[in-house]
Amino acid sequence: MTTHHPSSDTPATPATPVTSTVPDPAAGRAVREADRAHVFHSWSAQGLIDPPAVAGAEGSHFWDYEGKRYLDFTSGLVFTNIGYAHPKVVTAVQEQAAKMCTFAPAFAIEARSEAARLIAERTPGDLDKIFFTNGGADAVEHAIRMARLHTGRPKVLSAYRSYHGGTQQAINLTGDPRRWASDSGTAGVVHFHGPHLYRTPFYAETEEQECERALAHLEQTLAYEGPQTVAAVILETVPGTAGIMMPPPGYLAGVREICDKYGVVLVLDEVMAGFGRTGTWFAADLYGVVPDLLTFAKGVNSGYVPLGGVAISGKIAETFDQRPYPGGLTYSGHPLACGAAVATLRTMAEEGIVEHAARLGETVIGPALREMAARHPSVGEVRGTGVFWALDLVRDQETREPLVPYNASGADNAPMAEFAAAAKRGGLWPFVNMNRTHVVPPCNITEADLKEGLSVLDEALTAADAHTTAGTGGAAAGAGSTGE
Structure with missing residues (x-):
């Protein structure tokens, strides 16, 4: 049996018997x-x-x-950031199922409220409002919808070396070949090259050159597209499936400055990189950058029950204070998923x-x-x-x-x-x-x-x-x- 305690090789006691390992x-x-x-x-x-x-x-x-x-x-x-069958989370799911297995999203539910509070405590800056989704792809879908409605602009810029999900908007945002079969060419997405010194598209020889030239390329792409038509730039803070390419020092801060200069929303996709994966609660913490919107899923509850979401800044949340947000999901903030998230986040803190x-x-x-x-x-x-x-x-x-x-x-x-x-x-x-x-x-x-x-x-x-x-x-x- 593999321990769940990071500081010890002593096995944890499971909440329920583990599936037999006897061959069958x-x-x-x-x-x-x-x-x-x-x-x-x-x-x-x-x-x-x-x-x-x-x-x-x-x-x-x-x-x-x-x-x-x-x-x-x-x-x-x-996504199993705390491993399989962690006893504390298994017990929490069992208890939540017995207490309230499901309920509609328009109501205030303890598990949902507490999950949102715990996530907001950990997100950078003022990303204090949480919109729950069923996973990472629909989190990206809603983040882009929010950005377009907030700015009144149609286009979104995303990197070629990226993956943002399998739904229609998210797959068009994706940069890797999984996009090709479903690329409509009319989704309002423009791709650009992010920094990657080992396979540099900018003929750079140092991280400093790669950063400088990648930022210049991004700003030039914005200029060619017309900044007044661009709602958002979306980036995986640290691209995951595309190759775990750590951005060079200064790059994300530079993207933040460019977005501020042109009134463009910065969306950081932390679906894979978030909740401890990079050795910080969010990869953005490594770079001291606060996005306007941050998408998450996977590690938020170790995938025990499907859950994702968007963490929303104050200025974007204000857009929908008196104006209805035109979007939602039947299972937004599902009690079982949120109960698993609460237990996961508490366990991650308790066990370091x-x-x-x-x-x-x-x-x-x-x-x-x-x-x-x-x-x-x-x-x-x-x-x-x-x-x-x-x-x-x-x-x-x-x-x-x-x-x-x-x-x-x-x-x-x-x-x-x-x-x-x-x-x-x-x-x-x-x-x-x-x-x-x-x-x-x-x-x-x-x-x-x-x-x-x-x-x-x-x-x-x-x-x-x-x-x-x-x-x-x-x-x-x-x-x-x-x-x-």
């Missing part, structure tokens, strides 16, 4: 058969996938029906989970990944903070050619598939996206579990090394060397 292959087969017959999975060609059947999960681990355990270095989809995440990043993850980079020719760059890290994998460290092409699939993606398979054989479930692997375990993972996972990751990187220009035998030999 027949049950696993039944689960997979029903899944393949009836479940339509996101982002997938349905006939080409074979989803693993998960029997249970606790702490930083999950296991299948054959009894194979995995250390989860993905935190689900980077945010501080624990910061310490792990500084003393364990960062040093270990940098040491790996010195030994593995496939590691081009290490970047991150807290429990939010990425390894940029390359074929050649000098040229920085990615290990696989952008948006690779099939045979082109074989090197990354082999790396992932090697990690899974070692009992580690890795986060893999394009040419990167991310290290994003629960914020309260124990140091012992973390070091175990890093050791498996270290070994799995040899599969990627075989596909580098420094690898012996080239790609063909590498494929054979990592086969089952």
Whole structure:
């Protein structure tokens, strides 16, 4: 059993019995058969996938029906910030269900009010009003609606290296290839390049140059689009799925100044980066920047019950003081979800989970990944903070050619598939996206579990090394060397 207490390796006592880890292959087969017959999975060609059947999960681990355990270095989809089945939150959900399982959003409900208060206590600046949604994508949808209504302007600027959600407006805001199939070209979204020195679009050689040129590019884009037509600039404070690219010093402050100069709303998307992931309550805290709107989800209650929202500044909240806000959701501020959020936020404070995440990043993850980079020719760059890290994998460290092409699939993606398979054989479930692997375990993972996972990751990187220009035998030999 994995502990829930960040300062100790002593197991916590679960509120309810943990799902049995006794192998039951027949049950696993039944689960997979029903899944393949009836479940339509996101982002997938349905006939080409074979989803693993998960029997249970606790702490930083999950296991299948054959009894194979995995250390989860993905935190689900980077949302189980306090791990699976934390007893305090499980108990809180049970108690909330018994007290008030659901109620309409137009009423004042204790769990909803307390969740909003606790979130507002932690958000930067005067982001003291909370609009609850069901998840991150609809939080972004409503933030953009608020910005457009507040300014009376139609356009929104967002970065190419970004992900903001799968609903219609959010997917158009997204910069990565998941946007392409649904891009209407009429959603009022203009994309620009954010800073990323390792793969700079600005021919910069230093962080200072990258920051200066990225800000100039943003302001030039605004000028070309007509600042009077732009309602908002939306940025992931630290882009997550796109590569965990820490903005250079001064960049976010510069974006804030540009937005103020032209009367543009600054929206920071903290759906993935928020609630302890970066070793602070919000990534914005690292940079001393206060946005006008901040979107959140995932870590707010560790994903135990779907919940997201928008934290709203005083000046935008004032817009809707005497004017109705034209938006809402049936399950806005759902009592079960808010009860889980209250318990999660209190637990994170009581157990020092945010501080624990910061310490792990500084003393364990960062040093270990940098040491790996010195030994593995496939590691081009290490970047991150807290429990939010990425390894940029390359074929050649000098040229920085990615290990696989952008948006690779099939045979082109074989090197990354082999790396992932090697990690899974070692009992580690890795986060893999394009040419990167991310290290994003629960914020309260124990140091012992973390070091175990890093050791498996270290070994799995040899599969990627075989596909580098420094690898012996080239790609063909590498494929054979990592086969089952």
